[in-house]
Amino acid sequence: MATDSSRLDVLRRRVQQDPASIAFAPLAEELRRAGDNFEAVRVCLAGLEHHPAFLSARVTLGRALAALEQFQEARTEFEYVLRVAPDNLLASRSLTELEAQLLRAEPQRNATLEELETWLAQIEADKAARASGARDTVPEKSS
Structure with a gap:
């Protein structure tokens, strides 16, 4: 999936300037959508060190992990989000898709x-x- 590279550049600069910025979440999601799941995981993990309760980032992390076939780790992220926010539709749908x-x-x-x-x-x-x-x-077998 094509992603606007200028948007990625802006988000990267924001995160580089302030590693504690919540811009890590949209950056990771854009990376995931672009198919760069390894980088999306790296960005999520770094950002979640500063913002561990950022649920949409945990969903992005789970989706990137699932794309990398890290199924148990992905399930753990989706289940965490659903324990905290049982009505989170994206986490619920993502977990259902993973199980399927x-x-x-x-x-x-x-x-x-x-x-x-x-x-x-x-x-x-x-x-x-x-x-x-x-x-x-x-x-x-005979030769």
């Missing part, structure tokens, strides 16, 4: 686990067959 993303990934993980268990069972069967002097249960 994790659920969509779950069948894929389960299929991989089932494949690994099948392969492990086959290996164990082959070992047992070799120990008893029988041939492998899986035919070897």
Whole structure:
């Protein structure tokens, strides 16, 4: 997503001039929207040291962490915001989207686990067959 670079420059200068400025929050959000999630996380963490109760910055941090697949850390941020402000719609929606993303990934993980268990069972069967002097249960490839 394209972001107005002059706006980013203005926000960066404000934060550089005053590291305790609340301008860190819109700067981090603009960085996140521009796809620079690593920098958005860095800016959020630095700003939250000065303003730990800045909830919109915590939502931005959670969204940037989720984009970086730091799912547990993202969940922690969204849950913190919702404990403090249960009616925060953006945190609620972001947490719901995160949970949905994790659920969509779950069948894929389960299929991989089932494949690994099948392969492990086959290996164990082959070992047992070799120990008893029988041939492998899986035919070897011929060249």
